[in-house]
Amino acid sequence: VSSAWAPMLPLAMVGTDRQAAGLPAWPGEVGQLVAQAASTADNPAAGVLRAAAVLATCSLAGAQGSPWSGRLPDPASSEALPTISAGPELALLTWTLQDGPLRLQQLVCLALATAHVRLPPMLLPLALDQGRRSLGLRPLLGPVLGERGLWLAAQRADWHYAAGVSAEAADETRWNEGSLEQRRDFLSRERSTDPRRARERLAQSLDELSAKERADLVGVLGARLSLEDEPLLESLRTDRSREVRQSALDLLLRLPSSAHAVHAVARVETLLKQERGLLRKRWQIDAPSAPGSDWKADNVDAARPKNDSLGDRAWWLYQLVRQVPPGWWTLHTGLDASELLRWASGTNWAEALVRGWYDAVFAAPEPAWCEAFLNAWPTAVLRHEPAKVLALLPLAARERYWQRHLRSGDELLAALVPQLLAACPAGETLSASLSLTLAEIVIERAESRTLGDDYVVRAALPELCAMLHIDALAGLGQMARHPDETQSFAETLHAMSRVIAVRRAFTSLATSTTPGTP
């Protein structure tokens, strides 16, 4: 279409006053019509306009799009899973993905995956966009995207994280061509049935993986970890990526008889001495006075960051302690974790020791150490929140901790709720008894009109509704309303009621799905 205009452009752009050449000729019937229309014009400019009138009309009348010579991209494969059709569930699902808290999105994705149901195509762009923003949603999206979702994700750069091979694809294809989520999933399953094969597979692929992927997939070795993994972990200690090196060191910490752990223990052992006191023997610890020559080879970081609260020697001690398996301390000293924490607070190196243990407990979690930390949180020397340690414990142990702390005053709910949310992984719901206790407290607070002004608790309520046991939701859905409640509190209550509706709808999902459409 635009080429028809080309002969006229020089004249139109420069202007008929300055361009001596007259109107060009066009071929065919259109050309005749142009000539005829322009011939009766009073002046050259009007002739150009008349010609434009003919060309515009003819191009409008003759339009038929532009030729397409390319190949059409392959359509999405047929779906194996059913999806949700129009109805209340679809509206709730839309709300969840659009406005719901992340925890609810995760829960709903898990519920869909468990029921072998995929997301409806209409919601895929929204879901993929949420996954783009939220790393926590990504692993849960994979199973519910369906073939359509994988097909769609491959077409947009910021959705590539979800693009992978068909869920129906053979295992080797999933490993060779899948998304990171699919590869991790495949490797984890192989690791659980054949640890050696999974390790060898990973070792062979290291060269082609990016640093981010290496760090991610090395984590898979954490399952069924054994000394057979030591050579690979040893080689990973010298990886280009700091993140990968740290993952490998963390795993070696869980292998107390590995060479690296033995070296680490030996270094600390020379600093730890038992001295005879007045009444009984006492353990004494000293910090290194200079970095050792073997430190660099053993990944001990001797350079203290400029702003760290520790001095040089304390920093060195901290670095040495964080490489020692926590279990060694109890075995070697005969003190349990709580006693060790108390002992450390009496030494000159309390912060270095506690921070080192804290890091080591994260790499190689031991319930006794976690409990010891939680029972007497070393607030003076540790800036972290207890939530991360709680997250290392099984749910039952976490709940015991919370039950103990509940009902000791109003201040506590504000501290506890964020902790609950931080310490419970996606998809986990609390027991009925703890949930009912929490719901009761929230309802009491609402009735005594002290909830609306508690910003911390208030903001977390919708998310809390996404992790409470379903039996505890009835009361929360019908909290007393007050005519003078603030707009933002009213919105919170609405969001809560939506979350509760979603929870109810998706708990009974398996019975209400329709067969898949191609």
Add this chain to the structure above:
Amino acid sequence: MTLTMEAVLALAPDAASAKAARGLLGPARWPLLGANDDAAWGECQGSGAKPYQTQVAFSGPAFRCSCPSRKFPCKHGLALLMLRAQNSALFVSVGTPPWVAEWLASRSERVEKTEERQVESPARVFDPRPAAQREEQRWQRMSAAAQDLQRWLADQLARGLGSVSDEVLKSWLTTSARMVDAQVPGLGARVREAAAGINQGADWPERTLHRLGLLQLLCDSLQRRDRLNPGVLADLRAAVGWPHDQAAVLAEGERVADRWTVLGTVVEERDNNLSERRVWLSGEHSERRAWLLDHAFGGRGFGRVWLTGSSFAATLVFFPGASALRALVAEPTVALGPPMWPRTTVEVEWTSVAGRVAACPWTNLHPFVLADAVPVRSGDRTLAVADGRALALLLDDADAWTLLATTGGRPCQLMGEWDGFALRPLTAWLSDATLPLWRRSAA
């Protein structure tokens, strides 16, 4: 009357209202919910002590609420209809409260009066003599304005489009304003549109010549109006911005009774807080296409729902003109339910476009059904490929991706507005399905 959730959402004046209404769906917010055959009502606990009294009459539907919101319909009205769509068992049917009964009575009174007026009005409005004189005077004024514009257009081409500077562009806007003053706002709008297109996109010289060419054609046509046939003259009148009187159209226009399917609707924001809604229809037996145009001011919603993919029996009255697209609904409609999607081919559609352009070159928008089209992403653009040819699609990103998601690279029937350069898709469906696969989201 039963409305689906989607139909209720289509009534929302904007996305924020729809969202706010969804937040009101907890039955706990509604201490009172009632309904009978004509209306539904409820009391909604708002932020004040006294609940809002919300009511919806199903004819229309029409809304009324005691809340102070300027949005129309307000979130309470929408939420009430949504609740009704979700779970009609929540609504008790005993006893109509006085505040509902009063309103319903005043409504039916108003409807009767309007009907009476419609019966009386043609005789009163159409006194032919003075009207004919007034018309002739206006045609003369418009011709004079066209002559003026023609000189101005020739000036621009004599100096060349390459010399159009920001300073010169101001004169284009002045010219546009002059056309509005001279009672040819259609010409004014086209000049303004041409001014806005200068230096926009690589092909702006071609697009500008295209626009100026059509303006030239309008000016020439106004000079030669005594030689035009009545159809073209009617189109010319509409194109230069002299609308046809709706009462006259209802009285004299071509009437077509048929089963009409709503192919698509689109709402666009215009200047000055004005929303324009275009509803595209397709007749089952007449095989006619039609569009309904209405406006709403200041965030108020449109009184009546046209749910894409539904069909109804009605008589449409077409505006005069050779393009024969714009119509009014003459008689109360009877909802018939599922759509009768038109069966068409790419060739038939392009032939219709060519026919309409030949009859009236100023037809801005053509209803276009692209059969077996595959929506495709190509770089930043979305295209519809059918029959070895591609049309550029006018879509925002969110709509483009939902269209791709719902079609999945497979052929669909894609309805949209063709503006001569690109297709603005409104609806996609599969020929054997009654529900649309995809709809353009509300503006």
